[in-house]
Amino acid sequence: MxxxxxxxxxxxxxxxxxxxxxxxxxxxxxxxxxxxxxxxxxxxxxxxxxxxxxxxxxxxxxxxxxxxxxxxxxxxxxxxxxxxxxxxxxxxxxxxxxxxxxxxxxxxxxxxxxxxxxxxxxxxxxxxxxxxxxxxxxxxxxxxxxxxxxxxxxxxxxSPRIPHPFPASLGDTVFHSTRYLSSINAFNDQDIRVAVIGASQSAIEIVLNLLERPNVREVTSIHRSIGFRLKDTSPYSRQVFLPEFVDYFHPLPAAVKRRLRTDLRSINYAACDQDVIDRLVTVQREYDLIGSNRLRLRPFTEVTEVDTPSGHGPHRLTMREINHHTYDSLDADVVILATGFKxxxxxxxxxxxxxxxxxxxxxxxxxxxxxxxxxxxxxxxxxxxxxxxxxxxxxxxxxxxxxxxxxxxxxxxxxxxxxxxxxxxxxxxxxxxxxxxxxxxxx
The missing domain is CATH 3.50.50.60 (FAD/NAD(P)-binding domain)
Incomplete structure (x- = not known):
């Protein structure tokens, strides 16, 4: 041939x-x-x-x-x-x-x-x-x-970023946001509790979408930061999306590039647009007024362990408050990783x-x-x-x-x-x- x-x-x-x-x-x-x-x-x-x-x-x-x-x-x-x-x-x-x-x-x-x-x-x-x-x-x-x-x-x-300790638990009930709709739709006929990991635009959009689904009984949003922070949309900051910035950035030493990317992180990462933040705050206020705990926010928190069930039971997440170093746990039927890319x-x-x-x-x-x-x-x-x-x-x-x-x-x-x-x-x-x-x- x-x-x-x-x-x-x-x-x-x-x-x-x-x-x-x-x-x-x-x-x-x-x-x-x-x-x-x-x-x-x-x-x-x-x-x-x-x-x-x-x-x-x-x-x-x-x-x-x-x-x-x-x-x-x-x-x-x-x-x-x-x-x-x-x-x-x-x-x-x-x-x-x-x-x-x-x-x-x-x-x-x-x-x-x-x-x-x-x-x-x-x-x-x-x-x-x-x-x-x-x-x-x-x-x-x-x-x-x-x-x-x-x-x-x-x-x-x-490649999707799958943080510790989730790689061993990936499957139908633990998945990255790149598989969100097809995976979550498989649970449309089940009453579920969902944990969403991450504080990005994708994470807040997923939280809002989950709250629109009548079969989702409870949503817990877990992130290491104080909460969903506002994205830096200044025209000066957003020069990072211009070809001239690539010319400036590419010849820099690797260590300088890492520092600069950390400094500019809020332009694109772990930050959200104003409209979705306003929507979530409004929903949260509505739940507060009626005494509902359907939405729970867990800031300054990371998941340290995942107890993956052998049958069809919930996942037991061990969580650590990163500032006070206290631990507690959470049961979730589905875990969604809105954790970005490598x-x-x-x-x-x-x-x-x-x-x-x-x-x-x-x-x-x-x-x-x-x-x-x-x-x-x-x-x-x-x-x-x-x-x-x-x-x-x-x-x-x-x-x-x-x-x-x-x-x-x-x-x-x-x-x-x-x-x-x-x-x-x-x-x-x-x-x-x-x-x-x-x-x-x-x-």
Whole structure:
């Protein structure tokens, strides 16, 4: 069977790689690219399409508008195609509903259906020689198919962060927020008590959604901070979502990057928008007035142990108040982890690289902390053997918060700019490959 080697092979076809497909079409190179996506069709945050949830992003910072106002793939063109532009403007809404923006993204994805194989989950990434003796990437999918590419674009999104002590308890009743709707809907005919871990926008949206469900008897919100804090939405702070900030951030030493990310954390993490905070405070006040304990908030608290039942009983959570160092327990039928995603790093909650890169780990260039070196163009150039005629590059599309700053944390605002950076690099002929001095095993 003929081995088809794609010049550009993309893993994942969410908003990040969709935006890249848009610009490759603009420059006439779309035929060079092929993508595989594990979902059976295009989807974006389907598990978190909650009633009233918006995107927290100016909708005109979309897949193409900042770069090409004439693109057929802008949010405005989507609204116009549906005859909905006037209605949308009449809403006077700051941000569109998440459901509407998801429909826009799916509308654009429909134009690229020929470039995507859906229902193909990447299981393993390795290297092998093609028919001409040149190294190429080989991706094996869960169903045993193989895809080959000269350059790889990794656009899978970051790995969910599962804090201690929950990894051993994951299953139908303990799950990350990325599985929220399908998992919680399985309990629609059961009377349940739910614990939500985390103080993020996702956490407060989930708490509000749970309180709208008549089968949820009790909701306990557990977080290490004082409560749901207001997100820093100052235009000055939100410069982190501009390309200029990436230029500023990328060359900084690793220790300085960590400090700066901690300083700026409230712009995007463990913080919420004013509207959802107001909604929850109102609900809490209503419960106080009628003497209901259906909603319980546990600030300054962390879960230290989980007693997972062998049958169908509740989970017993042992909780520690982090300031007074007191302990108590809570029984919950369902535990939801709204705990965010892993970054590349050395802390207990980080991973050194995406798990799919394990098969090429011996070829990754590493910094002094053992983290892969990622260029400003989002590329990792693999260490090369002396016989290599060209360098192999893996582009990380939407995985680089640790190296490129908060704008790379799945933020819709940076999609177009990042895709432009990657496309410019892809279309620049690479310099001849040189053997990496530290990679003696290949000599």
């Amino acid at each position: 003929e081995q088809i080697v794609h010049p550009i092979l993309g893993i994942g076809f969410g908003p990040a790689n969709l935006s890249l497909a848009v610009i490759l079409e603009e420059v006439g190179r779309l035929s060079d690219a092929h993508f595989i996506e594990r979902s059976p069709g295009f989807q974006w945050q389907d598990e978190q399409l909650l009633s009233g949830a918006d995107i927290q992003n100016n909708p005109f910072r979309d897949l193409a508008m900042q770069r090409n106002q004439d693109s057929p793939h802008t949010f405005i063109k989507y609204l116009a195609s549906r005859g909905a532009l006037t209605d949308y403007l009449h809403l006077n809404a700051k941000f569109p509903l998440r459901r509407e923006y998801g429909a826009y993204l799916a509308w654009v994805a429909g134009a690229f259906a020929d470039q995507v194989d859906y229902g193909r989950s990447a299981a393993q990434l390795t290297l092998q020689d093609d028919e001409d003796g040149n190294e190429v990437f080989r991706v094996r999918t869960q169903d045993g198919r193989h895809y080959f590419g000269q350059t790889l674009i990794l656009g899978t999104g970051r 970054d590349f790093g050395i802390s207990a909650d980080d991973e050194r690289y995406h798990p799919l890169l394990e098969g090429v780990a011996h070829r990754l260039p590493l910094d002094e902390e053992g983290i892969p070196e990622v260029g400003r163009d989002y590329a990792i150039e693999l260490k090369a053997p002396e016989s290599a005629s060209r360098p192999l590059r893996i582009y990380l599309n939407g995985l680089c918060e640790a190296s490129h700053g908060m704008g790379d944390a799945g933020a819709l605002a940076m999609l177009s700019a990042r895709a432009s950076d990657i496309a410019d690099s892809l279309l620049t002929p690479p310099a001849p490959s040189l053997p990496h001095p530290a990679h003696e095993a290949l000599r």
